[in-house]
Amino acid sequence: xxxxxxxxxxxxxxxxxxxxxxxxxxxxxxxxxxxxxxxxxxxxxxxxxxxxxxxxxxxxxxxxxxxxxxxxx
Numbered sequence: 001x002x003x004x005x006x007x008x009x010x011x012x013x014x015x016x017x018x019x020x021x022x023x024x025x026x027x028x029x030x031x032x033x034x035x036x037x038x039x040x041x042x043x044x045x046x047x048x049x050x051x052x053x054x055x056x057x058x059x060x061x062x063x064x065x066x067x068x069x070x071x072x073x
Contacts, residue, residue, distance in 0.1 A: 002026045008036070 001015075001023060008015055008027045015025050015036060025036040057063075 002028060005029050 001018060003015070003025065005027055008025070019025055019036055019038050022038070027034040027036060
């Protein structure tokens, strides 16, 4: 997609969304042309370990007894 700097600044959120979806935005200026694109996508902390963690026990109940719990640590 090709645009000028004025339109790019006005609709920055829309151009940012297009860049995130993989589209390259070309911004034309009097002095040259600039490319606006995503360098790399980030993984969220929630999705980073998805499918890598397995649970072997019931984790809905406390795992330590009250005597083992040491809140001073």
